[in-house]
Amino acid sequence: MSAILEDFRRLIVPALAHWNHPGFMAYFATSASGPGILGEFLAAAVNPNGMLWKTSPASTELEQVTLGWLREWIGLPPEFFGMIHDTASTATMHAVAAARTAAKPGEGRLVMYASEQAHSSVEKAGLALGLGRDSLRKIPVDGEFRMRPAALAEAIREDLAAGRRPFCVTATAGTTSTTSVDPIPAIAAIAADAGIWLHVDAAYAGAAAIAPEFRWVLEGAGRADSLVVNPHKWMFTPVDLSAFYTRRPEVLRETFSLVPEYLRSAEHPRAVNLMDYGVPLGRRFRALKLWFVLRSYGREGIAAVIRAHTSYARELAALIDAHPGFERLAPAPFSVVCFRYKGSDDDNLKLIERVNASGRAFLSHTVLDGKVAIRLAIGNLATTREHVMEAWRTLCG
Numbered sequence: 075m076s077a078i079l080e081d082f083r084r085l086i087v088p089a090l091a092h093w094n095h096p097g098f099m100a101y102f103a104t105s106a107s108g109p110g111i112l113g114e115f116l117a118a119a120v121n122p123n124g125m126l127w128k129t130s131p132a133s134t135e136l137e138q139v140t141l142g143w144l145r146e147w148i149g150l151p152p153e154f155f156g157m158i159h160d161t162a163s164t165a166t167m168h169a170v171a172a173a174r175t176a177a178k179p180g181e182g183r184l185v186m187y188a189s190e191q192a193h194s195s196v197e198k199a200g201l202a203l204g205l206g207r208d209s210l211r212k213i214p215v216d217g218e219f220r221m222r223p224a225a226l227a228e229a230i231r232e233d234l235a236a237g238r239r240p241f242c243v244t245a246t247a248g249t250t251s252t253t254s255v256d257p258i259p260a261i262a263a264i265a266a267d268a269g270i271w272l273h274v275d276a277a278y279a280g281a282a283a284i285a286p287e288f289r290w291v292l293e294g295a296g297r298a299d300s301l302v303v304n305p306h307k308w309m310f311t312p313v314d315l316s317a318f319y320t321r322r323p324e325v326l327r328e329t330f331s332l333v334p335e336y337l338r339s340a341e342h343p344r345a346v347n348l349m350d351y352g353v354p355l356g357r358r359f360r361a362l363k364l365w366f367v368l369r370s371y372g373r374e375g376i377a378a379v380i381r382a383h384t385s386y387a388r389e390l391a392a393l394i395d396a397h398p399g400f401e402r403l404a405p406a407p408f409s410v411v412c413f414r415y416k417g418s419d420d421d422n423l424k425l426i427e428r429v430n431a432s433g434r435a436f437l438s439h440t441v442l443d444g445k446v447a448i449r450l451a452i453g454n455l456a457t458t459r460e461h462v463m464e465a466w467r468t469l470c471g
Protein backbone atom coordinates (compact mmCIF):
# COMPACT_ATOMS: atom_id res chain seq x y z
CA MET A 75 0.00 0.00 0.00
CA SER A 76 2.81 2.44 0.74
CA ALA A 77 4.15 1.90 -2.80
CA ILE A 78 0.69 2.49 -4.27
CA LEU A 79 0.26 5.68 -2.24
CA GLU A 80 3.70 6.87 -3.24
CA ASP A 81 2.80 6.28 -6.90
CA PHE A 82 -0.46 8.14 -6.35
CA ARG A 83 1.51 11.20 -5.20
CA ARG A 84 4.19 10.82 -7.86
CA LEU A 85 2.18 9.84 -10.94
CA ILE A 86 -1.45 10.76 -10.41
CA VAL A 87 -1.47 14.07 -8.52
CA PRO A 88 0.75 15.95 -11.01
CA ALA A 89 -1.58 14.90 -13.83
CA LEU A 90 -4.78 16.05 -12.10
CA ALA A 91 -6.70 19.23 -12.86
CA HIS A 92 -7.21 20.52 -9.33
CA TRP A 93 -10.96 21.05 -9.18
CA ASN A 94 -10.67 21.65 -5.43
CA HIS A 95 -8.22 24.54 -5.90
CA PRO A 96 -9.68 27.97 -5.05
CA GLY A 97 -8.29 29.32 -8.34
CA PHE A 98 -10.35 26.81 -10.32
CA MET A 99 -12.69 29.13 -12.24
CA ALA A 100 -13.25 27.11 -15.40
CA TYR A 101 -16.48 25.33 -16.43
CA PHE A 102 -18.87 25.13 -13.46
CA ALA A 103 -16.93 24.31 -10.32
CA THR A 104 -17.56 21.26 -8.24
CA SER A 105 -16.07 21.31 -4.77
CA ALA A 106 -15.57 18.42 -2.43
CA SER A 107 -16.44 19.87 0.97
CA GLY A 108 -15.16 18.06 4.07
CA PRO A 109 -18.63 16.78 5.04
CA GLY A 110 -19.24 15.66 1.43
CA ILE A 111 -15.96 13.72 1.39
CA LEU A 112 -16.83 12.05 4.67
CA GLY A 113 -20.27 11.04 3.39
CA GLU A 114 -18.71 9.63 0.19
CA PHE A 115 -16.11 7.73 2.22
CA LEU A 116 -18.74 6.17 4.49
CA ALA A 117 -20.93 5.27 1.51
CA ALA A 118 -17.99 3.39 -0.03
CA ALA A 119 -17.30 1.71 3.30
CA VAL A 120 -20.83 0.40 3.97
CA ASN A 121 -21.34 -0.10 0.22
CA PRO A 122 -25.05 -0.91 -0.05
CA ASN A 123 -26.70 -1.38 -3.44
CA GLY A 124 -30.11 0.32 -3.32
CA MET A 125 -31.64 -1.50 -6.28
CA LEU A 126 -34.88 -2.18 -4.39
CA TRP A 127 -36.21 -0.70 -1.15
CA LYS A 128 -35.49 -3.99 0.61
CA THR A 129 -31.90 -4.26 -0.64
CA SER A 130 -31.02 -1.26 1.54
CA PRO A 131 -33.97 0.60 3.11
CA ALA A 132 -31.75 3.42 4.41
CA SER A 133 -30.53 4.22 0.88
CA THR A 134 -34.00 4.71 -0.57
CA GLU A 135 -35.41 6.43 2.51
CA LEU A 136 -32.49 8.87 2.83
CA GLU A 137 -32.79 9.72 -0.87
CA GLN A 138 -36.42 10.72 -0.27
CA VAL A 139 -35.53 12.68 2.89
CA THR A 140 -32.61 14.66 1.44
CA LEU A 141 -34.37 15.42 -1.84
CA GLY A 142 -37.44 16.46 0.18
CA TRP A 143 -35.35 19.02 2.10
CA LEU A 144 -33.71 20.31 -1.05
CA ARG A 145 -37.11 20.58 -2.74
CA GLU A 146 -38.34 22.78 0.11
CA TRP A 147 -35.16 24.87 0.11
CA ILE A 148 -35.44 25.72 -3.58
CA GLY A 149 -39.19 26.36 -3.30
CA LEU A 150 -40.66 23.54 -5.38
CA PRO A 151 -44.17 22.34 -4.48
CA PRO A 152 -44.50 19.25 -2.25
CA GLU A 153 -46.01 17.04 -4.96
CA PHE A 154 -42.62 16.81 -6.71
CA PHE A 155 -41.11 13.34 -6.37
CA GLY A 156 -37.30 13.33 -6.17
CA MET A 157 -34.62 10.82 -7.06
CA ILE A 158 -30.86 10.98 -7.53
CA HIS A 159 -29.06 10.44 -10.83
CA ASP A 160 -25.33 10.53 -11.50
CA THR A 161 -25.47 13.60 -13.75
CA ALA A 162 -27.88 16.17 -15.16
CA SER A 163 -27.35 14.57 -18.57
CA THR A 164 -28.82 11.29 -17.31
CA ALA A 165 -31.66 13.11 -15.53
CA THR A 166 -32.57 15.02 -18.70
CA MET A 167 -32.53 11.83 -20.75
CA HIS A 168 -35.05 10.32 -18.30
CA ALA A 169 -37.20 13.48 -18.54
CA VAL A 170 -37.26 13.27 -22.34
CA ALA A 171 -38.06 9.54 -22.20
CA ALA A 172 -41.03 10.27 -19.89
CA ALA A 173 -42.13 13.13 -22.14
CA ARG A 174 -42.25 10.70 -25.06
CA THR A 175 -44.41 8.29 -23.03
CA ALA A 176 -46.76 11.15 -22.16
CA ALA A 177 -46.96 12.45 -25.75
CA LYS A 178 -50.32 12.53 -27.44
CA PRO A 179 -50.72 9.47 -29.66
CA GLY A 180 -50.65 10.11 -33.36
CA GLU A 181 -48.74 9.99 -36.58
CA GLY A 182 -45.79 12.22 -37.42
CA ARG A 183 -42.28 12.72 -36.11
CA LEU A 184 -41.77 13.72 -32.50
CA VAL A 185 -40.16 17.15 -32.01
CA MET A 186 -38.73 18.77 -28.89
CA TYR A 187 -37.50 22.28 -28.17
CA ALA A 188 -34.79 24.06 -26.20
CA SER A 189 -33.02 27.37 -26.69
CA GLU A 190 -29.92 27.59 -28.85
CA GLN A 191 -28.05 28.20 -25.56
CA ALA A 192 -29.32 24.98 -23.93
CA HIS A 193 -26.81 22.38 -22.80
CA SER A 194 -25.83 19.67 -25.29
CA SER A 195 -27.31 17.04 -22.96
CA VAL A 196 -30.77 17.86 -24.36
CA GLU A 197 -29.63 17.02 -27.87
CA LYS A 198 -27.83 13.96 -26.54
CA ALA A 199 -31.06 12.76 -24.89
CA GLY A 200 -32.59 12.73 -28.39
CA LEU A 201 -29.63 10.67 -29.63
CA ALA A 202 -29.73 8.22 -26.73
CA LEU A 203 -33.47 7.65 -27.10
CA GLY A 204 -33.28 7.01 -30.81
CA LEU A 205 -35.17 10.17 -31.69
CA GLY A 206 -32.21 11.52 -33.64
CA ARG A 207 -30.32 14.76 -33.29
CA ASP A 208 -32.72 16.57 -35.56
CA SER A 209 -35.61 15.84 -33.17
CA LEU A 210 -34.42 18.96 -31.30
CA ARG A 211 -35.39 22.39 -32.62
CA LYS A 212 -33.18 25.12 -31.24
CA ILE A 213 -35.16 28.24 -30.44
CA PRO A 214 -33.51 31.65 -30.89
CA VAL A 215 -32.61 33.78 -27.87
CA ASP A 216 -32.94 37.48 -27.06
CA GLY A 217 -30.07 39.95 -26.54
CA GLU A 218 -29.45 38.49 -23.07
CA PHE A 219 -29.29 34.85 -24.28
CA ARG A 220 -32.79 33.87 -23.00
CA MET A 221 -35.21 31.77 -25.05
CA ARG A 222 -37.72 33.91 -26.95
CA PRO A 223 -41.16 32.53 -26.06
CA ALA A 224 -42.79 33.97 -29.20
CA ALA A 225 -40.29 32.03 -31.32
CA LEU A 226 -41.12 28.84 -29.37
CA ALA A 227 -44.85 29.31 -29.95
CA GLU A 228 -44.20 29.94 -33.64
CA ALA A 229 -42.02 26.79 -33.98
CA ILE A 230 -44.73 24.66 -32.35
CA ARG A 231 -47.36 26.09 -34.70
CA GLU A 232 -45.16 25.37 -37.72
CA ASP A 233 -44.47 21.80 -36.63
CA LEU A 234 -48.14 21.06 -35.99
CA ALA A 235 -49.03 22.48 -39.40
CA ALA A 236 -46.40 20.24 -41.02
CA GLY A 237 -47.82 17.13 -39.32
CA ARG A 238 -45.06 16.77 -36.72
CA ARG A 239 -45.73 16.04 -33.04
CA PRO A 240 -44.31 18.49 -30.46
CA PHE A 241 -43.81 16.59 -27.18
CA CYS A 242 -41.28 18.35 -24.92
CA VAL A 243 -39.66 21.69 -24.19
CA THR A 244 -36.61 22.23 -21.97
CA ALA A 245 -36.25 25.62 -20.32
CA THR A 246 -32.83 26.41 -18.85
CA ALA A 247 -32.38 28.25 -15.56
CA GLY A 248 -28.71 29.17 -15.77
CA THR A 249 -27.32 28.35 -19.22
CA THR A 250 -23.86 26.88 -19.53
CA SER A 251 -22.22 29.78 -21.38
CA THR A 252 -23.67 32.87 -19.69
CA THR A 253 -26.02 31.61 -16.89
CA SER A 254 -28.99 33.29 -18.58
CA VAL A 255 -32.43 32.26 -17.30
CA ASP A 256 -35.17 31.40 -19.80
CA PRO A 257 -38.59 33.00 -19.08
CA ILE A 258 -40.07 29.88 -17.45
CA PRO A 259 -43.58 31.31 -16.71
CA ALA A 260 -44.14 32.19 -20.40
CA ILE A 261 -42.66 28.87 -21.57
CA ALA A 262 -44.85 26.97 -19.05
CA ALA A 263 -47.96 28.67 -20.45
CA ILE A 264 -47.00 27.71 -24.02
CA ALA A 265 -46.23 24.10 -22.96
CA ALA A 266 -49.59 23.86 -21.19
CA ASP A 267 -51.44 25.19 -24.25
CA ALA A 268 -49.67 22.73 -26.53
CA GLY A 269 -50.08 19.85 -24.04
CA ILE A 270 -46.34 19.08 -24.02
CA TRP A 271 -43.91 18.14 -21.23
CA LEU A 272 -41.92 20.97 -19.63
CA HIS A 273 -38.48 20.05 -18.31
CA VAL A 274 -36.42 22.67 -16.45
CA ASP A 275 -32.64 22.35 -16.58
CA ALA A 276 -31.49 24.18 -13.45
CA ALA A 277 -28.31 22.12 -13.17
CA TYR A 278 -26.19 25.10 -12.06
CA ALA A 279 -28.41 28.01 -11.05
CA GLY A 280 -31.12 26.00 -9.29
CA ALA A 281 -28.89 26.02 -6.20
CA ALA A 282 -29.10 29.83 -6.08
CA ALA A 283 -32.82 29.56 -5.28
CA ILE A 284 -31.78 28.49 -1.77
CA ALA A 285 -31.02 32.19 -1.13
CA PRO A 286 -34.34 34.11 -0.96
CA GLU A 287 -33.06 36.97 -3.16
CA PHE A 288 -32.48 34.41 -5.96
CA ARG A 289 -35.87 32.65 -5.68
CA TRP A 290 -36.81 34.32 -8.98
CA VAL A 291 -34.51 31.87 -10.79
CA LEU A 292 -37.11 29.13 -10.47
CA GLU A 293 -40.18 31.32 -10.89
CA GLY A 294 -42.72 29.25 -12.80
CA ALA A 295 -40.76 26.00 -12.29
CA GLY A 296 -43.53 24.71 -10.02
CA ARG A 297 -45.53 24.20 -13.21
CA ALA A 298 -42.86 22.00 -14.79
CA ASP A 299 -43.31 18.28 -15.32
CA SER A 300 -39.69 17.71 -14.32
CA LEU A 301 -36.63 19.60 -13.16
CA VAL A 302 -32.96 18.86 -12.56
CA VAL A 303 -30.53 20.61 -10.21
CA ASN A 304 -26.97 19.47 -9.49
CA PRO A 305 -25.72 19.54 -5.90
CA HIS A 306 -22.39 18.51 -7.47
CA LYS A 307 -22.17 21.92 -9.11
CA TRP A 308 -22.86 24.76 -6.66
CA MET A 309 -23.72 22.89 -3.48
CA PHE A 310 -20.33 21.59 -2.37
CA THR A 311 -21.18 17.92 -2.89
CA PRO A 312 -18.45 15.84 -4.54
CA VAL A 313 -19.25 14.76 -8.09
CA ASP A 314 -21.50 12.89 -8.82
CA LEU A 315 -24.93 13.85 -7.52
CA SER A 316 -27.77 15.22 -9.58
CA ALA A 317 -31.26 15.78 -8.12
CA PHE A 318 -34.14 14.96 -10.46
CA TYR A 319 -37.71 15.98 -9.62
CA THR A 320 -40.95 15.16 -11.35
CA ARG A 321 -44.59 15.82 -10.57
CA ARG A 322 -45.49 12.80 -12.71
CA PRO A 323 -43.52 9.85 -11.27
CA GLU A 324 -46.20 7.49 -12.60
CA VAL A 325 -45.09 8.35 -16.16
CA LEU A 326 -41.49 7.45 -15.27
CA ARG A 327 -42.78 4.13 -13.87
CA GLU A 328 -44.81 3.49 -16.98
CA THR A 329 -41.69 4.13 -19.05
CA PHE A 330 -39.16 2.11 -17.07
CA SER A 331 -40.87 -0.47 -14.83
CA LEU A 332 -40.01 -3.98 -15.86
CA VAL A 333 -39.71 -6.49 -13.04
CA PRO A 334 -38.21 -9.93 -13.65
CA GLU A 335 -39.15 -12.71 -11.22
CA TYR A 336 -35.86 -12.61 -9.29
CA LEU A 337 -36.50 -8.96 -8.40
CA ARG A 338 -40.15 -9.36 -7.30
CA SER A 339 -40.62 -8.39 -3.69
CA ALA A 340 -43.62 -8.28 -1.42
CA GLU A 341 -42.92 -5.27 0.74
CA HIS A 342 -45.32 -2.54 1.74
CA PRO A 343 -46.85 -0.66 -1.22
CA ARG A 344 -45.44 2.60 0.21
CA ALA A 345 -41.89 1.30 -0.29
CA VAL A 346 -40.39 2.87 -3.41
CA ASN A 347 -38.23 0.68 -5.64
CA LEU A 348 -36.14 3.24 -7.48
CA MET A 349 -35.21 0.77 -10.23
CA ASP A 350 -38.80 1.27 -11.49
CA TYR A 351 -38.17 4.95 -12.32
CA GLY A 352 -35.15 4.75 -14.59
CA VAL A 353 -32.55 2.72 -16.45
CA PRO A 354 -30.09 1.69 -13.68
CA LEU A 355 -30.75 -1.23 -11.40
CA GLY A 356 -27.72 -0.84 -9.11
CA ARG A 357 -27.62 2.39 -7.09
CA ARG A 358 -24.74 3.88 -5.14
CA PHE A 359 -25.58 5.38 -1.74
CA ARG A 360 -25.19 8.97 -3.02
CA ALA A 361 -27.79 10.39 -0.65
CA LEU A 362 -25.39 9.93 2.26
CA LYS A 363 -22.96 12.63 1.11
CA LEU A 364 -25.86 14.98 0.38
CA TRP A 365 -27.24 14.37 3.89
CA PHE A 366 -23.83 15.27 5.36
CA VAL A 367 -23.60 18.44 3.26
CA LEU A 368 -27.17 19.65 3.86
CA ARG A 369 -26.98 19.01 7.61
CA SER A 370 -23.55 20.48 8.20
CA TYR A 371 -23.91 23.69 6.13
CA GLY A 372 -27.67 24.09 6.46
CA ARG A 373 -29.83 26.23 4.28
CA GLU A 374 -28.31 29.47 5.60
CA GLY A 375 -24.75 28.20 5.28
CA ILE A 376 -25.17 27.29 1.61
CA ALA A 377 -27.02 30.54 0.88
CA ALA A 378 -24.16 32.50 2.49
CA VAL A 379 -21.53 30.94 0.19
CA ILE A 380 -23.71 31.49 -2.89
CA ARG A 381 -24.21 35.10 -1.81
CA ALA A 382 -20.45 35.58 -1.39
CA HIS A 383 -19.67 34.07 -4.80
CA THR A 384 -22.22 36.28 -6.54
CA SER A 385 -20.82 39.36 -4.81
CA TYR A 386 -17.29 38.57 -6.08
CA ALA A 387 -18.72 38.17 -9.60
CA ARG A 388 -20.49 41.55 -9.35
CA GLU A 389 -17.29 43.22 -8.21
CA LEU A 390 -15.30 41.64 -11.04
CA ALA A 391 -17.95 42.67 -13.60
CA ALA A 392 -17.66 46.29 -12.37
CA LEU A 393 -13.85 46.19 -12.69
CA ILE A 394 -14.15 44.85 -16.25
CA ASP A 395 -16.71 47.54 -17.15
CA ALA A 396 -14.37 50.23 -15.83
CA HIS A 397 -11.27 48.92 -17.68
CA PRO A 398 -10.60 50.40 -21.15
CA GLY A 399 -8.92 47.21 -22.40
CA PHE A 400 -11.74 44.77 -21.65
CA GLU A 401 -15.44 44.48 -22.41
CA ARG A 402 -18.22 42.36 -20.94
CA LEU A 403 -20.22 40.18 -23.32
CA ALA A 404 -23.20 39.15 -21.18
CA PRO A 405 -25.03 40.05 -17.98
CA ALA A 406 -23.63 38.32 -14.89
CA PRO A 407 -26.67 37.47 -12.74
CA PHE A 408 -24.87 34.80 -10.65
CA SER A 409 -21.22 33.82 -10.27
CA VAL A 410 -20.05 33.64 -13.90
CA VAL A 411 -18.62 36.58 -15.84
CA CYS A 412 -18.15 36.47 -19.63
CA PHE A 413 -15.89 39.13 -21.11
CA ARG A 414 -13.11 39.68 -23.59
CA TYR A 415 -9.92 41.54 -24.08
CA LYS A 416 -10.46 44.12 -26.82
CA GLY A 417 -8.32 42.31 -29.36
CA SER A 418 -8.64 39.33 -31.67
CA ASP A 419 -10.06 35.90 -30.78
CA ASP A 420 -6.52 34.60 -30.89
CA ASP A 421 -5.36 37.27 -28.40
CA ASN A 422 -8.09 36.12 -26.01
CA LEU A 423 -7.23 32.42 -26.34
CA LYS A 424 -3.56 33.27 -25.72
CA LEU A 425 -4.49 35.35 -22.68
CA ILE A 426 -6.42 32.41 -21.20
CA GLU A 427 -3.44 30.16 -21.88
CA ARG A 428 -1.11 32.59 -20.13
CA VAL A 429 -3.35 32.76 -17.03
CA ASN A 430 -3.76 28.99 -16.94
CA ALA A 431 -0.02 28.42 -17.33
CA SER A 432 0.60 30.70 -14.33
CA GLY A 433 -1.07 28.11 -12.08
CA ARG A 434 -2.83 30.90 -10.20
CA ALA A 435 -6.21 30.47 -11.89
CA PHE A 436 -7.82 28.13 -14.38
CA LEU A 437 -10.25 29.73 -16.86
CA SER A 438 -12.22 28.43 -19.84
CA HIS A 439 -13.81 30.12 -22.83
CA THR A 440 -17.02 30.18 -24.80
CA VAL A 441 -18.21 31.85 -27.99
CA LEU A 442 -20.86 34.60 -27.79
CA ASP A 443 -22.28 36.34 -30.83
CA GLY A 444 -19.44 34.82 -32.84
CA LYS A 445 -16.66 36.13 -30.58
CA VAL A 446 -14.40 34.25 -28.19
CA ALA A 447 -15.31 35.12 -24.60
CA ILE A 448 -13.24 34.51 -21.49
CA ARG A 449 -15.50 32.75 -19.00
CA LEU A 450 -14.62 33.15 -15.33
CA ALA A 451 -16.85 30.96 -13.14
CA ILE A 452 -16.74 31.26 -9.36
CA GLY A 453 -18.20 28.33 -7.47
CA ASN A 454 -15.54 26.62 -5.44
CA LEU A 455 -16.14 26.52 -1.71
CA ALA A 456 -12.53 27.59 -1.06
CA THR A 457 -12.60 30.60 -3.42
CA THR A 458 -12.38 33.97 -1.64
CA ARG A 459 -12.56 37.51 -2.96
CA GLU A 460 -8.76 37.61 -2.94
CA HIS A 461 -8.54 34.61 -5.33
CA VAL A 462 -10.86 36.39 -7.77
CA MET A 463 -8.82 39.62 -7.52
CA GLU A 464 -5.64 37.62 -8.09
CA ALA A 465 -7.14 36.10 -11.25
CA TRP A 466 -8.09 39.61 -12.42
CA ARG A 467 -4.60 40.97 -11.72
CA THR A 468 -3.10 38.02 -13.64
CA LEU A 469 -5.42 38.77 -16.58
CA CYS A 470 -4.41 42.45 -16.53
CA GLY A 471 -0.70 41.69 -16.08
Ligand SMILES: Cc1ncc(COP(=O)(O)O)c(C=O)c1O
Pocket residue numbers: 102160161162163164193195246248249250275276277278304316
Ligand atom coordinates in the same frame (compact mmCIF):
# COMPACT_ATOMS: atom_id res chain seq x y z
C1 LIG B 1 -27.08 23.92 -17.86
C2 LIG B 1 -26.41 22.58 -17.79
N1 LIG B 1 -27.15 21.47 -17.89
C3 LIG B 1 -26.60 20.24 -17.85
C4 LIG B 1 -25.24 20.07 -17.67
C5 LIG B 1 -24.69 18.70 -17.64
O1 LIG B 1 -24.32 18.36 -16.35
P1 LIG B 1 -23.76 16.91 -15.99
O2 LIG B 1 -22.27 17.01 -16.14
O3 LIG B 1 -24.19 16.70 -14.57
O4 LIG B 1 -24.36 15.95 -16.95
C6 LIG B 1 -24.42 21.19 -17.56
C7 LIG B 1 -22.97 21.04 -17.37
O5 LIG B 1 -22.24 21.95 -17.16
C8 LIG B 1 -25.02 22.47 -17.62
O6 LIG B 1 -24.27 23.58 -17.56
